[in-house]
Amino acid sequence: MxxxxxxxxxxxxxxxxxxxxxxxxxxxxxxxxxxxxxxxxxxxxxxxxxxxxxxxxxxxxxxxxxxxxxxxxxxxxxxxxxxxxxxxxxxxxxxxxxxxxxxxxxxxxxxxxxxxxxxxxxxxxxxxxxxxxxxxxxxxxxxxxxxxxxxxxxxxxxxxxxxxxxxxxxxxxxxxxxxxxxxxxxxxxxxxxxxxxxxxxxxxxxxxxxxxxxxxxxxxxxxxxxxxxxxxxxxxxxxxxxxxxxxxxxxxGGNNVFIAREDADIEQAVQSALFGKFYHQGQICMSINRLFVHEKIYDEFAKRYSEEVEKLVYGNPQEKTTHVGPLINEDQVKRLLKDLEDSIAQGATLAVGGKADGNVLQPTVLTHVTNDMPIAANEIFGPVAALIPFRNEDEVVEMANHYPYGLSGAVHSTNIEAATQLAHRIHTGMIHVNDQPVNDEPHMPFGGEKHxxxxxxxxxxxxxxxxxxxxxxxxxxxxxxxxxxxxx
Incomplete structure (x- = not known):
């Protein structure tokens, strides 16, 4: 060759x-x-x-x-x-x-x-x-x-x-x-x-x-x-x-949602959301963009998720232990830092990370995010997790479908039928129950709705x-x- x-x-x-x-x-x-x-x-x-x-x-x-x-x-x-x-x-x-x-x-x-x-x-x-x-x-x-x-x-x-x-x-x-x-x-x-x-x-x-x-x-x-x-x-x-x-x-592009219902298995959801957000630095069209977590489990989920994100190894992609490598170029780093800064100014809390070294941006978690903040409204395409609380299914469906994107998504629940019914309400080309949005199989239809x-x-x-x-x-x-x- x-x-x-x-x-x-x-x-x-x-x-x-x-x-x-x-x-x-x-x-x-x-x-x-x-x-x-x-x-x-x-x-x-x-x-x-x-x-x-x-x-x-x-x-x-x-x-x-x-x-x-x-x-x-x-x-x-x-x-x-x-x-x-x-x-x-x-x-x-x-x-x-x-x-x-x-x-x-x-x-x-x-x-x-x-x-x-x-x-x-x-x-x-x-x-x-x-x-x-x-x-x-x-x-x-x-x-x-x-x-x-x-x-x-x-x-x-x-x-x-x-x-x-x-x-x-x-x-x-x-x-x-x-x-x-x-x-x-x-x-x-x-x-x-x-x-x-x-x-x-x-x-x-x-x-x-x-x-x-x-x-x-x-x-x-x-x-x-x-x-x-x-x-x-x-x-x-x-x-x-x-x-x-x-x-x-x-x-x-996508603005993909990850929804953890009140009855979700928190540990399973946390592990799933780690992969779905930080695989390839979040530079995937299917990556989680917004993590919607029911208010009754929000604090516990945010604590466990932040603890796990802090354990991720970031830096040299040649090292086999590295989880998060560099963004593709400096422009992407600057764009993400600007969205981070603006979202924090609007009331989001920086729980983990937030700093860059060259093209490597630390795995980052923002809590107390609202659906209209830049880090939620824009396609992130980077290693930043935005955690948004919700009260009920009607509210989360309205927020999930608010933006003109519909590529992939995920719903977590111990009630499979309830999760499936919720998944049907999300306007997207692909969605996965008790998994994360980054899925692709060569024999299954891959594509999105809307924009x-x-x-x-x-x-x-x-x-x-x-x-x-x-x-x-x-x-x-x-x-x-x-x-x-x-x-x-």
Whole structure:
């Protein structure tokens, strides 16, 4: 597997970008420069899409066992290079060893699921209302898919689109996030090159969003744009795609709720909320944003939670004992500190943490938070837990559904049926009883409601997203048109 990531990957070749700008990639913890390369340009995007369109015409006709074989070989390449890939995830995205290892495993499961797709391109034969006619429905690839990947789970969330796209007969062009050009794009070019994927089917153009972002969406070749990232950028992409009548699969921001009812098992809820809030520094679209705790157990929960948060190890993500590593860049640290400061000024209490060292923000707990404070109203995307008390279910449902997001959530209770009924009232695409919101399984529908996105990833749902259906009818016996012709 090639590990020189100083070039773009277009039409099966490693080439220098044609932009006048240079991109530098840094380790968010140490500040070490990881790779420097010439950025991709709009011309590179055009060349990549044209190559993808040509290659896709042959790929869609390829036998299912040959498509599957490429994906299975990609799994072997990944397993052979596991240590290298995990180190890149740690160094480039600031992931802890635990998170990077889990992300690698999740990506493998995504490819394993996608490897079944070539045999799941099912059609259908249906009866007709016309005598002598047979109706057939065929499932076909869309053609070319543009992928814009995020920086928080770059390896997992990029392969989540690449693998099913290729498995269903499409070609792809990937534009990775500027903070993670390798693990969000270029490393997959290396993996699939080693796996024997025909040239042109996977292209990776790394460049600044301000220079090539819109071109990825508006280029006439792609029929679907797959984007994972912020709601603001997703709205812009959706608007551009809509003008061109393209499909858009958008997995966007969240303001996810964790609800502990009066009858919750406090110890179980505390442990669940530790993971759901601080896994990958809280830089996950599904991370807990607001912890709603019934007022009757609020003080006890806050005390136990704060005690456990104080035990979390933070700092160097290379250390295998580290729970919380760095945020992706300095801007994220400044944003969070500002929300913390403003929320404390409005009456919140700092119970744990609150200080930053470089890009590492201490695991932080705020109590006595209200639903309108910045730390509750904004998507945190960092290691800050906001604890909000509630009196009854109607109140917590109103607060939970107040903001225009609906990605994931969780409800804790020893009464499973009561928790399930409460979960039904939360307007969200995914929600989990006696667990936390950060869940993703390759065969289950992943996506949000409202401003948290459009469409679903994984399993049958992404197969539906990345394909189209064609109605083809066959008239086996001559059709009687006499009713139309009788007055002739």
């Amino acid at each position: 090639n590990i020189d990531f100083s070039k773009q990957f277009i039409n099966g070749e490693w080439v220098k970008g044609s932009s006048s700008k240079t991109m530098q990639n840094f380790n968010p913890y140490s500040g070490e420069e990881l790779v420097t390369f010439t950025a991709g340009s709009k011309e590179d995007i055009d060349e990549a899409y044209q190559a993808a369109a040509r290659a896709q015409l042959e790929w869609q006709k390829e036998l299912p066992q040959k498509k599957r074989a490429v994906l299975e070989k990609a799994i072997i390449v990944m397993e052979e290079n596991k240590e290298t890939i995990i180190n890149w995830i740690i160094n480039e995205s600031g992931s802890t060893f635990k998170k990077a290892s889990s992300e690698f495993g999740n990506a493998l499961n995504i490819i394993r699921e996608a490897a079944t797709f070539p045999y799941r391109m099912d059609g259908k034969i249906s009866p007709s209302q016309t005598p002598g006619k047979e109706n057939r429905v065929y499932r076909n690839p869309l053609g070319v898919i543009g992928i814009i990947s995020p920086w928080n789970f770059p390896f997992h969330l990029t392969i989540r689109s690449i693998a099913p796209a290729l498995a269903t007969g499409n070609a792809v062009v990937v534009k990775p996030a500027t903070d993670t050009p390798v693990t969000g794009g270029l490393i997959f070019a290396s993996i699939f090159e080693a796996a024997g994927l025909p040239k042109g089917l996977l292209n990776v153009v790394a460049g600044r969003g301000s220079e090539i972002g819109d071109a990825v969406v508006t280029h006439p070749v792609p029929r679907l744009i797959s984007f994972t990232g912020s709601t603001e950028v997703g709205q812009h992409i959706g608007e551009l795609a809509g003008r061109e009548l393209k499909k858009a699969a958008l997995e966007l 948290s996105g459009l469409g679903r990833f994984n399993g049958d749902w992404v197969l539906e997203e990345f394909t189209t259906v064609k109605w083809l009818s066959v008239q086996h016996t001559p059709r009687d048109y006499s009713g139309f012709l009788e007055n002739k």
